[in-house]
Amino acid sequence: MTTVAPPVISASNVWKVGTVASVHTESPTGRSLMIDVPGWGGNLAGQHLDLRLSAPDGYQAVRSYSIASASPGDRLELAVDRLPDGEVSPYLVDDVQVGDQLEIRGPLGGWFVWRPEQTEPVQLIGGGSGIVPLVAMARAHAASGSTAKFRLLYSVRSPQDVFFADELASLTSPNFEITWVYTRETPAGWPTAAGRLSPSVLKTATIPAAEKPTVFVCGPTGFVESVADWLVALDHPAASVKTERFGGK
Amino acid sequence: MNHLDGNVLAGPLSELFCVDMTVAVGRCGGCGDESVLASAMVYESGPDIVVRCHNCDDVLMTVVRAPGDLRVEMRGFGMIKVPL
Numbered sequence: 001m002t003t004v005a006p007p008v009i010s011a012s013n014v015w016k017v018g019t020v021a022s023v024h025t026e027s028p029t030g031r032s033l034m035i036d037v038p039g040w041g042g043n044l045a046g047q048h049l050d051l052r053l054s055a056p057d058g059y060q061a062v063r064s065y066s067i068a069s070a071s072p073g074d075r076l077e078l079a080v081d082r083l084p085d086g087e088v089s090p091y092l093v094d095d096v097q098v099g100d101q102l103e104i105r106g107p108l109g110g111w112f113v114w115r116p117e118q119t120e121p122v123q124l125i126g127g128g129s130g131i132v133p134l135v136a137m138a139r140a141h142a143a144s145g146s147t148a149k150f151r152l153l154y155s156v157r158s159p160q161d162v163f164f165a166d167e168l169a170s171l172t173s174p175n176f177e178i179t180w181v182y183t184r185e186t187p188a189g190w191p192t193a194a195g196r197l198s199p200s201v202l203k204t205a206t207i208p209a210a211e212k213p214t215v216f217v218c219g220p221t222g223f224v225e226s227v228a229d230w231l232v233a234l235d236h237p238a239a240s241v242k243t244e245r246f247g248g249k
Numbered sequence: 250m251n252h253l254d255g256n257v258l259a260g261p262l263s264e265l266f267c268v269d270m271t272v273a274v275g276r277c278g279g280c281g282d283e284s285v286l287a288s289a290m291v292y293e294s295g296p297d298i299v300v301r302c303h304n305c306d307d308v309l310m311t312v313v314r315a316p317g318d319l320r321v322e323m324r325g326f327g328m329i330k331v332p333l
Binding site: 012013048049050062064105106108109110111112220221222242243244245246247248 | 251252253254255256257259260263264269271272285287288296
């Protein structure tokens with residue numbers, strides 16, 4: 001008779017080594033990566049990890065990346081957009097190959113998180129690669145069978161820049177509705193012209209404050225701060241609006 | 250590179266504190282604002298981090314990571330409360 005030892009989950013503040021299991025191009029500037037991390041033990045939807053790169057001369061760069069998956073177990077998914085002057089993102093998008101190893105710390109963060117036990121309506125608002133933790137939340141919502149009302153507003157430059165396009169399309173349901181905002185180029189035949197998200201579009205496309213939703217806003221810092229201000233102007237309590245800034249503009 | 254927010258403190262502060270500090274509520278010594286650390290403004294310069302109050306911009310905390318040690322100054326906090 002054999003006994004099976006339970007999987008060992010190492011603490012979230014310990015650096016662990018992950019191995020890239022697969023890579024997938026998401027957009028002209030973005031790629032998703034499946035990474036196997038022994039001892040990871042799963043993560044909540046919305047959590048992030050820290051990734052550390054070390055150069056031969058000892059220089060180290062640490063960056064935080066939101067996790068696109070919310071599964072138990074030791075496999076996680078990241079999706080990264082290449083920043084023009086980035087130190088780490090070009091490496092992850094252009095250079096990393098299957099079999100490469102990465103130093104990872106996590107899962108991290110208990111604020112910008114959605115748990116299936118939450119029953120209130122949820123409004124997700126993502127700009128560009130800010131969609132990543134929101135995809136994790138949409139996946140967790142579907143996987144848990146939650147009946148909470150979910151809406152997503154996804155602001156993106158063009159249809160080619162969308163991350164997880166097929167999967168988001170497959171997740172739509174009476175419980176999960178998506179509004180697309182194309183800022184530079186729309187799909188053919190799109191009823192509205194390309195343009196940035198505005199307070200009036202925000203108002204018509206999101207769950208109203210009267211329904212007391214929890215709102216998650218993620219993306220470039222400027223986008224997040226504008227949207228958060230507009231939400232408060234629409235009477236959402238500041239405490240109900242959770243934000244995660246990715247830097248940039 | 251623009252500023253970030255306190256969510257990114259989760260990793261660095263996990264080297265000092267054994268609970269997730271991003272959900273800790275701090276009281277700003279400057280203006281009295283009480284908010285979760287996740288909503289503070291964070292400015293990174295290499296390995297150094299400056300944390301500012303989202304309301305009045307006063308410095309709440311600095312985190313300096315050098316080879317061999319971590320130095321945390323919490324000069325701007327009148328109080329920190331952590332859920333257990």
